Amino acid sequence: MNLTISNDNIVLTDIRDFDLTHTFECGQCFRWNRVDDYSYLGVAMGKALKIELHDGVVVMYDTSVDDFNDIWQYYFDLPRDYGKIKSRLSEDVVLKNACEYGWGIRILKQDSWECLVSFIISASNHIPRIKKIIQLLCENFGDELSYMGNTYFTFPSADTIAKLTLDDLSVIRAGFRDKYILAAAKMVTGGEINLCGINRLSNADLKKTLMQIPGVGNKVADCILLFAYARHNSFPVDVWLKRIMEHYYFENKQRIDDIQAFSTEKFGELGGFAQQYLFYYGRDNKIGL
DNA sequence: CACCAGGCAAGCC
DNA sequence: GGCTTGCATGGT
Numbered sequence: 249m250n251l252t253i254s255n256d257n258i259v260l261t262d263i264r265d266f267d268l269t270h271t272f273e274c275g276q277c278f279r280w281n282r283v284d285d286y287s288y289l290g291v292a293m294g295k296a297l298k299i300e301l302h303d304g305v306v307v308m309y310d311t312s313v314d315d316f317n318d319i320w321q322y323y324f325d326l327p328r329d330y331g332k333i334k335s336r337l338s339e340d341v342v343l344k345n346a347c348e349y350g351w352g353i354r355i356l357k358q359d360s361w362e363c364l365v366s367f368i369i370s371a372s373n374h375i376p377r378i379k380k381i382i383q384l385l386c387e388n389f390g391d392e393l394s395y396m397g398n399t400y401f402t403f404p405s406a407d408t409i410a411k412l413t414l415d416d417l418s419v420i421r422a423g424f425r426d427k428y429i430l431a432a433a434k435m436v437t438g439g440e441i442n443l444c445g446i447n448r449l450s451n452a453d454l455k456k457t458l459m460q461i462p463g464v465g466n467k468v469a470d471c472i473l474l475f476a477y478a479r480h481n482s483f484p485v486d487v488w489l490k491r492i493m494e495h496y497y498f499e500n501k502q503r504i505d506d507i508q509a510f511s512t513e514k515f516g517e518l519g520g521f522a523q524q525y526l527f528y529y530g531r532d533n534k535i536g537l
Numbered sequence: 538c539a540c541c542a543g544g545c546a547a548g549c550c
Numbered sequence: 551g552g553c554t555t556g557c558a559t560g561g562t
């Protein structure tokens with residue numbers, strides 16, 4: 249990777265294994281939207297960013313070297329060698345195809361609070377609707393952010409949400425999930441759950457702690473482990489992964505627990521990466537439907 | 538071609 | 551099995 253600065257834009261060359269569509273459309277995040285064929289714009293970590301990738305050159309618009317160094321290089325997991333990960337996973341023929349299909353996926357390192365709320369909202373929900381609910385949440389309760397001549401909104405803090413009533417929250421149309429969001433905010437604000445502090449916990453303890461939060465079950469906890477705490481052996485199994493795994497690796501229906509155990513055995517420390525390649529590949533190709 | 542009714546969706550309790 | 555909501559689906 250090579251970094252140069254022109255005006256207020258960060259330009260990266262010699263970037264491998266990175267594709268914006270693969271990364272933003274593989275179901276891990278909900279606040280990035282396509283601008284044109286080569287770029288996306290999103291809000292994350294309290295900042296707005298337009299990112300473009302064309303002919304192997306990444307441009308991050310109107311940002312700073314400090315923000316790149318402190319935030320974006322880690323958010324996009326740029327220091328990690330995904331080529332090595334893919335070549336190891338490709339020993340399995342199914343994964344080989346999945347890696348070739350979603351070759352540019354990177355697992356984002358997202359803010360833990362945003363990730364927690366986002367995946368509480370994701371329960372029994374489709375991506376377009378998840379995105380709409382989160383957008384309403386930000387527009388109604390986030391802080392205004394001015395960027396490249398437009399206004400965007402940050403993801404509202406736990407403190408902000410904890411002060412709301414269920415009636416206030418009804419504007420986001422989250423349905424039965426609204427009470428979980430409110431309860432989660434109160435647990436975080438009240439110190440019952442320390443989202444930073446629990447980073448030191450083992451995977452098992454971290455998951456157990458997160459599952460104390462209402463609205464966080466096995467699957468949602470696995471997503472938070474993978475997308476916010478960089479526990480890359482986490483293998484979230486939703487209905488898609490269940491179908492995909494059954495299709496490729498089993499003769500018949502399986503219990504989620506059994507699929508998870510099988511995946512842990514098969515993919516080990518790379519389970520989370522495998523999950524993302526499989527999900528993106530399987531969903532786009534409607535595997536198991 | 539509207540329009541409506543019932544099903545159901547990246548789960549959790 | 552119930553939960554909120556929105557929407558793709560198929561029937562009229």
